[in-house]
Amino acid sequence: MQSVLITGSAGFIGFHLSKLLLAHGFRVVGLDDLNDYYDVSLKEARHDMLSREPDGENFTPVIGKVETPGLLMDLFRDHGFDYVIHLAAQAGVRYSIENPRSYLESNLIGTFEILEAARAYPPKHMLLASTSSAFGANTEMPYKETQRADHQMSFYAATKKSTESMAHSYAHLFDLPVTMFRFFTVYGPWGRPDMALFKFTKAILAGRPIDVYNHGDMKRDFTYVEDLIEAIRLLMDAIPKRPVDGLIPEGDSLSPVAPYRVVNIGNNDSVHLTAFIKAIEAATGIEAKKNMLPMQPGDVPATWADASLLRDLTGYQPKTSVEEGVAEFVKWYRDYYRPNAAGADRANG
Template sequence: MKVLVTGAAGFIGMQVALALLARGDEVVGIDNLNDYYDPTLKTARLDAIAASAGAARFRFRKLDIANGAALSTLFAAERFDRVVHLAAQAGVRYSLQNAGAYASSNLLGFVNTLEGCRHHGVEHLVYASSSSVYGGNAKMPFVETDAVDHPVSLYAASKKANELMAHTYSHLYGLPTTGLRFFTVYGPWGRPDMAPFIFARAILAGEPIKVFNHGKMRRDFTFIDDIVAGVIGALDRIPQPDPGYDRTRASSAASWAPYRIFNIGRSEPVELMDFIDALESELGCKAVRQLMPMQPGDVEATFADTSALEAWTGVQPRVSLAEGVKRFAAWYRGYYAV
């Protein structure tokens, strides 16, 4: 297939591109290479793709998905079979300071992507949603059929909006769409604004780490390899309209249209303090823990019920926390020579 991967210089985008290339697909990657975090890490990811065995089937273009005209031209020229849409303005806390970035990328950019798929014969759009859509929900584990009407950050609201927008295009234009609610992805080449990266840097530098909600946090940490396997499994199964869908018992995870929503996580929440313990062990250093109150926009716990995705794709998470932290720590030390 010819697959467009948006956000190809990002953490998940890079790894999805590599996996698609490894199995023989042609990949076009786009990214705007913005400076939300260190752009040199993004270019290093692209260099890693260029050095891979499938590099001859990869092409990269610097392009902002908020630029509708440029994106439409790309779709018209390339005639993609399928699209994996991972480009977005990430970060819960950053959304408290820079709301406009989320409107531009996560809303306008997503509409532009939907329009490209609609007008240019794309067979299937798989896109990144987020566990943050569950917002203030207290029932655990989170199930796709739960109500997700109370976001606690603008980032979360933008991701819920993506799900609604995708359904509209599935209903009106018959565009098959699959949304994946990612749960705390970590691993080699990860994002510097996320806890594993922040903790590793501070621990090795002998600096305090900020532990929010006084450490009383649980996260469904999911290793990048398991995420990639789920993304590709979802990409390979195109949702079909369900004529038996019961509109009197509405579900946000399915539809009469060719539309699906799935959680993608490990389904094994971990106490934040236990994660820090595991990272200390692999780095060979103790952390100076600075206990802090809960931050606005954060939630106390995430826990994915992943049974629906497993039934749909046959993919199950395989990488344990111990193994995942070991591989992340080894990459971090090697990449930064520390």
């Protein structure tokens, strides 16, 4: 049985990925600090569900911070991981303006700790999460991994782009195979309460108005979480190799000097925010009341992934429509929070 470390295993994506890999016969060690950036009980419920899966005996939860000196080194030594998937990070563009130090500690120092542990106890493949925000001020759409990404517009994006550079240096110096994936706007059941779909659904079901930034004139490459984790599972086997002669296939983001690659994981489409809201209205059966607001600092007006490299490497392309994915989220939200049951709206806690 192959072993995998998933950091951020009580997070939205980490939970879904852990569940998938357990079903595929992996032994999963899940590291999470269960911090209070959002509802801790939601994170605890995710970990609890993983332990109760049919293969839950193969899930080992570890509570701790990735930036804690020596913690990851001990886990690597004790478990001898075949794969490492690093998802733990302080997320959120807007919160990085209020509390930048938490991004420095979790994103930069945490990534340093995991790279040092991998240097000492090398896995077959390291896969680290980055973000579409790394493309920053780029206006050429769709975003390709081979484009320059030098002008990040938030401190969150700057820390994630920095982790890409850090991982590349370790891949080059220590021959560590590394794949960085740039996520686009991920959504689906068990999603984060700070993200638009969760906030919109909660407000609409409660009869409250929703805040619509840039007066609704925004586009996002919305990626359903089940599509995302299937892409990650397939990328685990797409292990980059250092080019012998420095020649890179056309369209590949493989480094000329390291076993290192950046891969977009997106839906290969850009959906207008107003269409996304209409999908929520259709799923809830309620028309939204809207507060039209200006663009928030650090945000970008549009994202759109070119997912052709993902398809070339794995044969896979995300396929869930926004209408399907939003309906699945709303169904989960109603089942979990029971917003219409007296005194049972846990989302208000």
